[in-house]
Amino acid sequence: xxxxxxxxxxxxxxxxxxxxxxxxxxxxxxxxxxxxxxxxxxxxxxxxxxxxxxxxxxxxxxxxxxxxxxxxxxxxxxxxxxxxxxxxxxxxxxxxxxxxxxxxxxxxxxxxxx
Amino acid sequence: xxxxxxxxxxxxxxxxxxxxxxxxxxxxxxxxxxxxxxxxxxxxxxxxxxxxxxxxxxxxxxxxxxxxxxxxxxxxxxxxxxxxxxxxxxxxxxxxxxxxxxxxxxxxxxxx
Numbered sequence: 001x002x003x004x005x006x007x008x009x010x011x012x013x014x015x016x017x018x019x020x021x022x023x024x025x026x027x028x029x030x031x032x033x034x035x036x037x038x039x040x041x042x043x044x045x046x047x048x049x050x051x052x053x054x055x056x057x058x059x060x061x062x063x064x065x066x067x068x069x070x071x072x073x074x075x076x077x078x079x080x081x082x083x084x085x086x087x088x089x090x091x092x093x094x095x096x097x098x099x100x101x102x103x104x105x106x107x108x109x110x111x112x113x114x
Numbered sequence: 115x116x117x118x119x120x121x122x123x124x125x126x127x128x129x130x131x132x133x134x135x136x137x138x139x140x141x142x143x144x145x146x147x148x149x150x151x152x153x154x155x156x157x158x159x160x161x162x163x164x165x166x167x168x169x170x171x172x173x174x175x176x177x178x179x180x181x182x183x184x185x186x187x188x189x190x191x192x193x194x195x196x197x198x199x200x201x202x203x204x205x206x207x208x209x210x211x212x213x214x215x216x217x218x219x220x221x222x223x224x225x226x
Contacts, residue, residue: 040218042203042215042219043201044216099205099212099213099214100145102148102163105150105159106157107155107157
C-alpha cells in the first residue's frame with residue numbers, strides 16, 4: 001500500500017514565524033503535491049514537484065515555498081506565517097504521469113496561525 | 115472560466131436509502147474525472163477515475179458515471195460507514211497545460 005506521511009497532525013504557530021511542513025512517501029513516486037483545504041472551497045494546489053529539486057507553482061503559491069532534496073520528501077515552507085494561512089494542508093504523491101496518475105494523500109496537517 | 119460544482123453540499127440518508135451525488139463541470143478539454151472519499155480528519159482516499167463519456171465504474175455500493183457535462187456517484191443501499199465527504203476532481207487541458215480542479219465536496223451522513 002502507498003503510504004504518505006506528514007510530520008504533524010496539528011500545529012499552532014504565531015504570526016511571523018517560519019513554519020516547516022514535511023511530507024514523506026514510501027512508494028518511489030515521481031510526483032509530489034501540496035494543497036490547502038478550506039471549508040466551502042475545493043482543494044487548492046500550492047506547489048508541485050515532478051522530480052528531485054524540480055518545483056512548479058500551483059494556483060496559490062504566494063507566501064509559500066517548497067523544497068525537494070530527496071525523492072521521497074517534499075517540504076512546504078511558510079516564510080512568515082500569517083493568520084490567513086490557517087488551514088488544513090494536504091500532501092499527495094503520484095507515480096509517473098504528473099496529472100493522469102492517481103494521487104495518494106497524506107492525513108493532513110491542521111495549521112492554526114495566531 | 116473552468117468550474118467544478120458538487121451538489122448537494124450536504125446529504126442525510128437513512129440506512130438503505132439509495133441516492134446520487136452530482137459533480138458538474140464547465141470546462142473544455144476534459145481529460146479525466148476522479149472521485150475521492152474523505153473521512154473527518156483524514157486525507158482523501160481514491161475511489162474511481164473516469165476518462166470518457168459513457169464510462170462507468172463500480173466498487174461495492176458505489177457506482178460512478180460520466181457524461182459530457184457531469185458525473186454522478188450513485189450510492190445503493192448505503193450503510194452508516196459510507197458517511198464521509200465525497201470529492202470530485204476534474205483533469206482538463208487548458209491553455210497548453212494540464213490542470214486539476216477539485217470540487218468543494220458533498221458531506222454524506224447515513225443514519226441507522
